[in-house]
Amino acid sequence: MEQTLEHARGGALAAALHRAGYKLTNPRLAVLYVLEGGMCHASPQEVYAAGCAVYPTLGLATVYRTLDILTELGLARPSYLGDAAQRFTLHHDHHHYHLVCDACGLITDVDEEALGSVTDEIAGRLGFRARGHYLEIYGVCQRCQSSN
Template sequence: MHERPTRWEAETRLVAAGYRITRQRRAVLAALGGTQVCLTANEVYDAARCACPSMGLATVYRTLEALIDVGAVRRVHGHEKCEAYVAALGSQGCSVVCTRCGRVREVADYDLRGVADAAAAETGYVIADHFLQLSGVCGACRGLAGGAPPEGRRASAGARR
């Protein structure tokens, strides 16, 4: 399993790409780093506004795009079929997302190079990156031993924020 980039690592990536580290960007990073689940932009906004009440939703979207650009955040298909965001765990990971609670787990890197090579041969593309996402229902949401769904989420589908 991979480790999520620390806030410091994400900030370093932003600075290296020419972005400034602002209070708003730190609030977004804190919101994403403080959870095991994928978050919608509105959920990131709600969490980040605790630290930065004057922040607007457009700032959250711009910050998320900057973080995606530098590889610190990934856009995923979250639970309830919403677009969501999660701290990135490397350039070629495999994420498993619970469709009920939104918990995100990373699994070992499986060898997808053969798939990427075949796609490159068929299309003529130079494959620079890939991301595999699997969706299912986690053990906690199925009622198996191992704990409750992550804090902040219900096991059943809830209202969108």
């Protein structure tokens, strides 16, 4: 268990937090570990549940606080994938976005460099300095189309 937290300490998120002057505490490392471990569209509640497996005394308030810090540092961002729950998505260097199926709730990640240049161009034309974008396409996924 301690080992997993130490592992998170070496990650990119931990480095960014440290650089910004935040302490690398075990609760925070547990949250970072969960996020970096592939739980990339997690609600605070889900992060909390997964984090407790790594660091049992983790508190829900700390999860919210850590996600706030990541948002403030521009490393994550709240997103809202179809359902009402607030979710957080880690930022990546590449442009990526979501296909959300209205029928089964499946979320598919897609990388598309082309889209990034389109949005950057539009923003630039309007004098807007873009920091990032969030795109969600909703509809019906391939599997749900065939099962109807």
